[in-house]
Amino acid sequence: MSETLKPETAEQVLDAVKWAAASESPLAVRGQGSKDAFGRAVEADHTLDLSGLSGICCYEPNELFMTAGAATTLAEIEAALRQNNQQMAFEPADLGVLLGGEEEAGTIGGAIACNLAGPRRIKAGAARDHFLGFNAVSGRGETFKSGGTVVKNVTGFDLSKLIAGSFGTLAVMTEVTFKVLPAPEKTRTVLVLGLSDQDAMKAMAKALGSSHEVSGAAHLPEAAAKVSKVSHVAGAGRSVTAIRVEGPGPSVEHRCRALTALLRESGGIEELHSENSALLWREICDVRLLDGDGGNEGGGGRQVWRLSVSPMNGAGVAAKLTGLSGASVFYDWGGGLIWLAMDAEPDAGHEKVRQAVKFAGGHATLVRAGADVRNRVPVFEPQTGALRELTARIKEGFDPKGILNPGRMVEGV
Amino acid sequence: MKMPKPDAGVIARRAEIIKAMQAIVSGEGVITEDEELRAYDHDGLMAYKGLPLVVVLPETTEQVSAILEYCAGNEVKIVPRGAGTGLSGGALPLADAITLGLGKFNKILEIDFDNRTVVAQSGVTNLGLTQAVEDEGFYYAPDPSSQIACSIGGNIAENSGGVHSLKYGLTTNNVLGIEMVLMSGEIVRFGGKYLDSGGYDLLGVATGSEGLLGVITEVTVRILRKPETARALLIGFPTNETAADCVAAIIGAGIIPGGMEMMDKPAIHATEDFVHAGYPLDVQALLIVELDGPEVEVDHLIERVDAIARQTGATYLRISQSEEEREVFWSGRKNAFPAVGRISPDYLCMDGTIPRHKLAEVLNRIEELSRQYGLRVANVFHAGDGNLHPLILFDANEPGELKKAENFGADILRYCVEVGGVLTGEHGVGIEKRDLMGVMFTEDDLKHQQRLKCAFDPAHLLNPGKVYPTLHRCAELGRMFVHEGKLPFPDIPRF
Numbered sequence: 001m002s003e004t005l006k007p008e009t010a011e012q013v014l015d016a017v018k019w020a021a022a023s024e025s026p027l028a029v030r031g032q033g034s035k036d037a038f039g040r041a042v043e044a045d046h047t048l049d050l051s052g053l054s055g056i057c058c059y060e061p062n063e064l065f066m067t068a069g070a071a072t073t074l075a076e077i078e079a080a081l082r083q084n085n086q087q088m089a090f091e092p093a094d095l096g097v098l099l100g101g102e103e104e105a106g107t108i109g110g111a112i113a114c115n116l117a118g119p120r121r122i123k124a125g126a127a128r129d130h131f132l133g134f135n136a137v138s139g140r141g142e143t144f145k146s147g148g149t150v151v152k153n154v155t156g157f158d159l160s161k162l163i164a165g166s167f168g169t170l171a172v173m174t175e176v177t178f179k180v181l182p183a184p185e186k187t188r189t190v191l192v193l194g195l196s197d198q199d200a201m202k203a204m205a206k207a208l209g210s211s212h213e214v215s216g217a218a219h220l221p222e223a224a225a226k227v228s229k230v231s232h233v234a235g236a237g238r239s240v241t242a243i244r245v246e247g248p249g250p251s252v253e254h255r256c257r258a259l260t261a262l263l264r265e266s267g268g269i270e271e272l273h274s275e276n277s278a279l280l281w282r283e284i285c286d287v288r289l290l291d292g293d294g295g296n297e298g299g300g301g302r303q304v305w306r307l308s309v310s311p312m313n314g315a316g317v318a319a320k321l322t323g324l325s326g327a328s329v330f331y332d333w334g335g336g337l338i339w340l341a342m343d344a345e346p347d348a349g350h351e352k353v354r355q356a357v358k359f360a361g362g363h364a365t366l367v368r369a370g371a372d373v374r375n376r377v378p379v380f381e382p383q384t385g386a387l388r389e390l391t392a393r394i395k396e397g398f399d400p401k402g403i404l405n406p407g408r409m410v411e412g413v
Numbered sequence: 414m415k416m417p418k419p420d421a422g423v424i425a426r427r428a429e430i431i432k433a434m435q436a437i438v439s440g441e442g443v444i445t446e447d448e449e450l451r452a453y454d455h456d457g458l459m460a461y462k463g464l465p466l467v468v469v470l471p472e473t474t475e476q477v478s479a480i481l482e483y484c485a486g487n488e489v490k491i492v493p494r495g496a497g498t499g500l501s502g503g504a505l506p507l508a509d510a511i512t513l514g515l516g517k518f519n520k521i522l523e524i525d526f527d528n529r530t531v532v533a534q535s536g537v538t539n540l541g542l543t544q545a546v547e548d549e550g551f552y553y554a555p556d557p558s559s560q561i562a563c564s565i566g567g568n569i570a571e572n573s574g575g576v577h578s579l580k581y582g583l584t585t586n587n588v589l590g591i592e593m594v595l596m597s598g599e600i601v602r603f604g605g606k607y608l609d610s611g612g613y614d615l616l617g618v619a620t621g622s623e624g625l626l627g628v629i630t631e632v633t634v635r636i637l638r639k640p641e642t643a644r645a646l647l648i649g650f651p652t653n654e655t656a657a658d659c660v661a662a663i664i665g666a667g668i669i670p671g672g673m674e675m676m677d678k679p680a681i682h683a684t685e686d687f688v689h690a691g692y693p694l695d696v697q698a699l700l701i702v703e704l705d706g707p708e709v710e711v712d713h714l715i716e717r718v719d720a721i722a723r724q725t726g727a728t729y730l731r732i733s734q735s736e737e738e739r740e741v742f743w744s745g746r747k748n749a750f751p752a753v754g755r756i757s758p759d760y761l762c763m764d765g766t767i768p769r770h771k772l773a774e775v776l777n778r779i780e781e782l783s784r785q786y787g788l789r790v791a792n793v794f795h796a797g798d799g800n801l802h803p804l805i806l807f808d809a810n811e812p813g814e815l816k817k818a819e820n821f822g823a824d825i826l827r828y829c830v831e832v833g834g835v836l837t838g839e840h841g842v843g844i845e846k847r848d849l850m851g852v853m854f855t856e857d858d859l860k861h862q863q864r865l866k867c868a869f870d871p872a873h874l875l876n877p878g879k880v881y882p883t884l885h886r887c888a889e890l891g892r893m894f895v896h897e898g899k900l901p902f903p904d905i906p907r908f
């Protein structure tokens with residue numbers, strides 16, 4: 001018998017988890033299910049649907065934080081923030097379309113559990129860096145909290161870091177508090193046209209190594225640029241390297257000029273203003289520029305990897321992936337993030353991908369593939385030795401019966 | 414402050430332990446004489462002292478690994494120590510524990526400007542990182558006032574902050590990777606020159622772990638290009654309330670300054686007497702607001718902050734016109750601790766964080782408590798992020814005065830929690846706030862934290878007696894009491 005439990009209060013979550021622990025019935029934990037296809041398929045009889053735990057509990061713009069039910073939608077949060085000219089600076093990616101679902105789905109709890117981040121990761125950090133505190137129920141069927149509402153807090157271990165990125169395998173968050181920040185007054189993007197991947201890494205390093213507070217640095221090889229809905233980008237007929245600056249008006253103009261001067265010798269330069277800038281970075285953030293995906297739901301069965309490496313190695317890593325059938329890539333984070341799409345293979349080319357990452361130092365995640373492939377191939381970077389044992393012991397400590405999203409990250413954990 | 418009772422059995426084995434250490438670390442790296450051990454008998458929390466069993470100063474990660482493996486096998490405790498500047502007693506020695514000093518881990522291993530990273534051994538000082546890259550115009554952003562002395566390993570263990578953390582983040586936001594030796598002697602790496610991890614965020618967990626989870630031997634940090642310019646405003650207010658209003662209004666206007674620091678009247682006077690920064694003496698509160706970035710941005714924001722300050726009732730306002738003048742503005746604030754040290758035989762530095770809008774309320778409460786306890790207090794704080802540093806002045810030679818000062822401090826911290834804040838913003842729990850953990854956390858909260866500890870150090874050999882008032886045995890923490898399970902919640906909607 002498979003049931004969906006839909007608690008409406010934190011107490012009911014506690015009851016549900018207690019029951020699951022006592023009867024050793026694994027639970028698939030979900031917010032809105034927008035990222036069900038991210039990670040390994042969970043081996044669970046029942047679903048714990050948290051969508052009842054929704055709503056902003058406390059938002060004090062001057063205090064720069066918000067507390068909300070874990071399943072509050074990102075859409076609701078973003079709307080509230082917009083009214084106060086604020087934002088979640090970590091720019092949570094909307095992977096809905098990439099994962100074959102809807103746009104604008106997803107909850108704050110999901111964003112934190114997957115440690116989402118966008119192009120601003122290089123300057124402002126990921127969800128982990130903005131996650132201030134939570135209430136949760138661990139797999140032991142006990143309520144606990146950590147952190148608070150203030151940014152500076154070193155009282156006890158930083159369990160917020162542990163929970164961010166744990167894909168619901170340690171505890172069920174019921175309420176979360178996160179940092180919010182002023183939205184930039186102005187955004188512009190400097191485009192450098194026609195760079196090879198390798199030269200683009202250098203140009204981005206130059207921009208990021210300048211004092212101009214670059215808040216996004218992405219490189220779109222020609223095939224990726226073509227997919228963009230921004231006409232300057234799609235029509236460039238060449239690769240496009242995009243450098244974003246944000247801030248007060250006069251400052252943005254000044255920095256754009258300075259960056260243009262800095263990068264002029266690298267290639268032809270164009271500039272995108274507010275609206276086009278916003279659209280392009282949305283496309284980069286939400287991974288809508290993979291050639292062959294054509295923006296289709298599910299990308300016509302192509303598989304997608306996300307590789308995090310040291311930025312200057314980006315192009316070198318990608319060069320090692322060209323042997324994969326139908327491989328196409330684009331780069332974010334100054335070259336440190338590679339999005340790779342490829343024609344579906346039963347093993348998702350994982351050995352090749354992991355080999356390539358190993359050369360640079362980093363990790364790779366299989367973000368999109370059929371459930372069968374995701375259960376065969378390690379989705380997250382495989383761990384060995386002491387690290388693997390540590391992970392298992394932490395899981396054992398927080399969820400000894402293995403009832404929370406079992407197998408979502410690592411088989412058997 | 415009660416510490417766990419030293420294990421007489423371990424102390425009895427001292428000679429044998431020393432021998433084992435000498436087999437791993439040769440020569441002067443094993444310190445055994447009382448005279449020399451005294452150099453390690455306390456950290457920045459000066460009121461507490463004690464001699465360690467022995468001090469070992471290894472030079473390589475392999476030696477650290479061998480030491481920990483030996484200690485794990487022989488049930489010997491370890492207190493990791495960086496530069497010993499910690500203010501909460503985290504590196505306080507224990508009579509039955511080896512103090513493992515990382516002073517010899519002082520090499521910068523790699524500077525990579527293209528990837529904007531520095532790899533260094535954990536004993537390198539915070540300022541040493543900046544000095545290694547400043548010729549090329551780069552710096553390491555988190556800048557605790559102790560930066561000339563404190564180690565980057567200690568910064569990670571405490572998740573330290575500095576005046577620039579408001580804009581550039583704390584240690585945890587600026588560290589990319591570490592090498593850590595577990596109590597078992599196993600060497601692990603979390604992170605590297607890339608972002609985030611493919612599993613649980615153990616880098617994030619190790620940051621702020623106060624030496625309880627492992628010994629950090631190597632770090633990878635990100636470096637930033639220095640801003641084009643920086644200018645500061647020195648703003649005086651007739652009341653704490655108006656100063657607090659100004660802080661709220663600046664943030665409310667969407668401005669995140671590079672730094673925003675506040676001092677109250679006693680702090681202004683103490684620092685002015687000491688460094689003669691030219692601070693106004695007829696104001697109740699002083700703000701230093703620093704804006705950094707391109708000149709046009711700084712000019713633009715200075716104008717806006719200037720206007721906000723006037724609107725909120727500033728009675729004194731000066732804008733730095735040169736780099737020298739900016740540094741003079743800061744000189745008082747940066748010397749606040751020694752300045753207060755001059756006007757009182759001893760002081761305790763507290764470290765609570767509160768919601769910004771409670772600033773004035775908390776200051777008033779501190780003033781009240783100061784009268785009640787009959788102890789003077791000077792306040793300096795990172796106003797931008799609500800992190801208070803009340804300095805409680807006392808004389809340790811007066812019988813009972815330390816205790817009184819500690820009680821005063823505890824009352825301040827309790828009040829911080831009461832108004833929605835936390836016990837410590839950047840100095841750590843250590844032994845100082847250990848017994849207050851229950852004010853902020855329930856027993857279940859603390860047990861979950863300790864389960865993390867158990868995954869790293871099941872025998873509680875690393876830095877015992879610190880952070881947690883009671884350490885539960887890991888076997889007990891692992892036990893689960895399950896209630897017999899039929900679906901016990903008829904009221905949960907099901908589908």
Ligand SMILES: Cc1cc2nc3c(=O)[nH]c(=O)nc-3n(C[C@H](O)[C@H](O)[C@H](O)COP(=O)(O)OP(=O)(O)OC[C@H]3O[C@@H](n4cnc5c(N)ncnc54)[C@H](O)[C@@H]3O)c2cc1C
Nearest residue numbers: 495496497498499503557558564566567570573574624629
């Ligand atoms: C005058 C003064 C000003 C200060 N200003 C600030 C400030 O502005 N901001 C701020 O945040 N702090 C400040 N501090 C506090 C202190 O400098 C920081 O906490 C610093 O990070 C401690 O570093 P350390 O190397 O001295 O660590 P230690 O004092 O040696 O150790 C601190 C803790 O970390 C552990 N530890 C140290 N090294 C390691 C390692 N390699 N591996 C594992 N655990 C380790 C120890 O066990 C201990 O628990 C100040 C201190 C003083 C004396």
